[in-house]
Amino acid sequence: MFRSRSKEDSTSVPASAEDEQVRNPQAPKGRPTPKRSEAEALRRATAKTPANRKEAAKRAREQRRVAMTKQREALLSGDERHLPVRDRGPVRRFTRDFVDTKWHIAEYFLPIAVLILVLSMTPSLQARNIALLLWLVVIVAIVLDSILLARRLKKELRARFPDESIRGARPYALMRSMQMRRMRLPRPQIKRGEAPRR
Template sequence: MRPHPVPLGFVFRSRAKTDKTAAEQAPVTTTKQARDPQAPKGRATPKRSEAQSQRRSVANTPMTRKDAAKRNRDERRAALERQRQALASGDERYLPVRDKGPVRRFVRNYVDSRFHIAEFFLPMAVVILVLSMVRVPQLQNIALLLWLFVIALILLDSSLLFIRLKKELRTRFPDEPKRGAVAYGLMRTLQMRRLRLPKPQVKRGERP
């Protein structure tokens, strides 16, 4: 007996149905990884060390050259303003390094509490210069003598200040560094009192 031929459509429908059933019954081998809501889309949750490193890199992002220059100018301007106010008020927190410390403060007060010939050097020098420019031999001779006399007085007064100030520093500050303190005081005597910086904090005749 001759077998009946099987329609081709039936064969393809049966195969498709079989493949679909196998796909539905196959176990799922991949698992979806949980994503941190704060993590970027499509990326895994970063480790704590990586997150901290990223935050530090953002915080330490270098500024542009223009911004850095502006910030440096502002800081320098603020520092100069604080220093200017400190020189007027005597606030040692913002004074230049050469003016800081108890030794330098004592030297300033010691110098400011006394008269010194050297502080009148500039006005006397102007007078002597004017006399020397007058075409009168007698006045020129007087100007020369005055010049020598003023120089001698300044040397004598500075020598006495050198000896007394050095003695005072050894007595009051035996363990403090005193290098350059006496020279600092001598240079201060060359300035007129109202032009001295830092400004005098004691009156003449007042004990430092």
């Protein structure tokens, strides 16, 4: 009587333990498979601790170099996983698109400044007066355009992202609007006139 129970118990316990340990091969792992290069880099990094300070510094330099390479590629491609912290997030992405979709006077400041410099160096008094007037017009136009950009952007951000912090988005937009479109990093992801992405 006691033997039969103990036999049943002994056979039932390993079966349940076996069921818990064996995983269905068709079931998902719950995480993406890392790329081979990433897995090898992680394995190399965690394989052994540095023997001395020189080796530790060399390893840190190598890690910084890899991180900077990924960051540079992300700035060119727009891959948000490796972007600098100041460029990450939906608010910053929308801000970049909001600036990139329109024309801004400030982005042509450098060529206009070169033209004004050339005019101001000519011996003609009339050309120098034109350069001075052009300088004043450009400065006023940039200021007005920047104020309008900041106001419109603030309104759009408040409407689209009511629960997120928009701190720093307007200075970020103004700095981007002062760069020529082809020189902007991260690179523009939309064409002029297109609606900004969410």
